[in-house]
Amino acid sequence: MTASLSLMVQGTTSDAGKSTLVAGLARVLARRGLRVAPFKPQNMALNSAVTADGGEIGRAQALQALAAGVAPHTDFNPVLLKPSTDIGAQVVIHGKVHAQLSARDYHEYKPIAMQAVMASWHRLVRDYESVLVEGAGSPAEINLRDRDIANMGFAEVADVPVILIADIDKGGVFAHLVGTLALLSPSEQARIKGFVINRFRGDQALLDPGLRWLEERTGIPVLGVLPYLHGLFLDAEDAFPTASIEKSVPRIKVVAPALPRCSNHTDLDPLRLHPEVDFEWVGPDAPIPAADLVVLPGSKSVLADLAWLRTQGWDRYLSRHLRYGGKVLGICGGFQMLGLAIDDPLGVEGGLGAGAGFGWLQLTTSMSNEKRLAQVTGRLAWCDAPVAGYEIHMGISSGPALERPFAILDDGRLDGAVSEDGQVVGTYLHGLLDRPETFRSVLHWAGARDVETVDLPARREVDLDRLADAIESSIDLEHLLAIMQPHGEASRGRV
Numbered sequence: 001m002t003a004s005l006s007l008m009v010q011g012t013t014s015d016a017g018k019s020t021l022v023a024g025l026a027r028v029l030a031r032r033g034l035r036v037a038p039f040k041p042q043n044m045a046l047n048s049a050v051t052a053d054g055g056e057i058g059r060a061q062a063l064q065a066l067a068a069g070v071a072p073h074t075d076f077n078p079v080l081l082k083p084s085t086d087i088g089a090q091v092v093i094h095g096k097v098h099a100q101l102s103a104r105d106y107h108e109y110k111p112i113a114m115q116a117v118m119a120s121w122h123r124l125v126r127d128y129e130s131v132l133v134e135g136a137g138s139p140a141e142i143n144l145r146d147r148d149i150a151n152m153g154f155a156e157v158a159d160v161p162v163i164l165i166a167d168i169d170k171g172g173v174f175a176h177l178v179g180t181l182a183l184l185s186p187s188e189q190a191r192i193k194g195f196v197i198n199r200f201r202g203d204q205a206l207l208d209p210g211l212r213w214l215e216e217r218t219g220i221p222v223l224g225v226l227p228y229l230h231g232l233f234l235d236a237e238d239a240f241p242t243a244s245i246e247k248s249v250p251r252i253k254v255v256a257p258a259l260p261r262c263s264n265h266t267d268l269d270p271l272r273l274h275p276e277v278d279f280e281w282v283g284p285d286a287p288i289p290a291a292d293l294v295v296l297p298g299s300k301s302v303l304a305d306l307a308w309l310r311t312q313g314w315d316r317y318l319s320r321h322l323r324y325g326g327k328v329l330g331i332c333g334g335f336q337m338l339g340l341a342i343d344d345p346l347g348v349e350g351g352l353g354a355g356a357g358f359g360w361l362q363l364t365t366s367m368s369n370e371k372r373l374a375q376v377t378g379r380l381a382w383c384d385a386p387v388a389g390y391e392i393h394m395g396i397s398s399g400p401a402l403e404r405p406f407a408i409l410d411d412g413r414l415d416g417a418v419s420e421d422g423q424v425v426g427t428y429l430h431g432l433l434d435r436p437e438t439f440r441s442v443l444h445w446a447g448a449r450d451v452e453t454v455d456l457p458a459r460r461e462v463d464l465d466r467l468a469d470a471i472e473s474s475i476d477l478e479h480l481l482a483i484m485q486p487h488g489e490a491s492r493g494r495v
Helices: 018-031 059-068 103-127 152-158 173-182 186-191 204-218 265-273 302-311 314-323 333-337 436-446 456-474 477-483
Strands: 005-011 036-039 042-044 048-050 056-058 079-085 088-093 096-102 130-134 162-167 192-200 222-227 252-257 277-282 293-296 327-331 341-344 353-356 364-380 386-398 407-409 424-427
Touching: 005 018, 005 152, 005 477, 018 036, 018 059, 018 130, 018 192, 018 456, 036 059, 036 103, 048 059, 048 364, 048 386, 056 059, 056 079, 059 130, 059 456, 079 103, 088 103, 096 103, 096 364, 103 130, 103 152, 130 152, 152 186, 162 173, 173 192, 173 204, 186 192, 192 204, 192 477, 204 222, 222 456, 252 436, 265 277, 265 456, 293 333, 302 314, 302 333, 302 341, 302 353, 314 327, 327 333, 327 436, 333 386, 333 424, 386 436
Parallel strands: 005 130, 005 162, 036 130, 042 079, 162 192, 192 222, 252 277, 252 293, 293 327, 327 424, 341 364
Antiparallel strands: 048 056, 079 088, 088 096, 341 353, 364 386, 364 407
16 A cells, blocks of 8 residues: 555553553654654543644644654644543544534444545555654553554554553552453454563563463563653643652742643643652642642633632632732633633533623633644743743633733734732643743742743653653664565564
């Protein structure tokens, strides 16, 4: 079909390391001079990014594009599902909102979604020398096998070789690999060309007998064992980061609610990772500690998450926090919550409704069917420092608070709002804290002076190279490249 080298990474579980391995392999192949594209047929995630062609894709695919040295494109993730309820999601096709569908309705829609997947696939294998595909969850989810477009359903149609990755740190790695293989059909089993074991720590000599048993039992080679890379920073696909980070003496305390439908929580990674910021995600029913700064993050279901905040006592906490001189920053959905009211007359976030906001900014927000997607640059209004970020929102805000903007954008628009007393700030810009100058200015506003400068984009590049180095030293790359040879024989077991 094509001369492009292709490989699909599937996992025995969610968070087995699929996104990480694809990102690392993308950097490895790019180092070897190949033009590489990442590809995830279907992604379910609330962390997303804006692409060069003005669409929306999963955050992990944007990171993988960075690793490959190419601009993010909607073809890298043609189907993105953004859950708005436990049984429904906003369906994004080729970067644009298509519909709000229940899980049952989306299952019926999958054959049409598959057409979008294959259209993107054909463009990528035409335009790139290598395409690295990431699966979703596990291929052994029996209830999801029918009409599957995310794992083996795609691999079979596109005739792509597959490697299977499992996380040994969670335990049960051999059961995960053998069990997953046993639940696949014979043609799917033949498609798996190798295993990778992820997050190993210890003496590999003690693991080797198990690896030999696994190869003898399955007839499938173990391509490598990736070490546990402590402190590796890569943008999370969806789950809240849980790893503890050792800090020096902090200069500022920052907390943020772990909203049930939190979106783009990676916006807060600069705070979480900074050595002088004591940052804490506060989960449900957890005590809310005193803080200098509270950040309300983005939300896929603003009204529902706003109601959740009230049930958790955040309204009372925030009133007390502001009364004692604390600062509040709202990003996107969090910005909308800071206003007087939110109206969703069309039910674009999963249900019809309207509700009162916290009322600290004199503005109202109305949800609409049209989503604003843009990469933007500008200057902070309060100090003329540079700012850059991206917009992903469906609400339109209006009111006198907007006359005191957070930022003046280069396209002539104003963004966000600052309260009259300067304690409350809201913005639609995701990713604004990635830029060191903006980060320093926000911390200065929140009360921290002379904080260390940390360049998050530079840190991300260092860790991508670190990951690629680990892959090159731990995985049999010549065997892997042989698996990827474009002979179109993936389904017939030739390597």
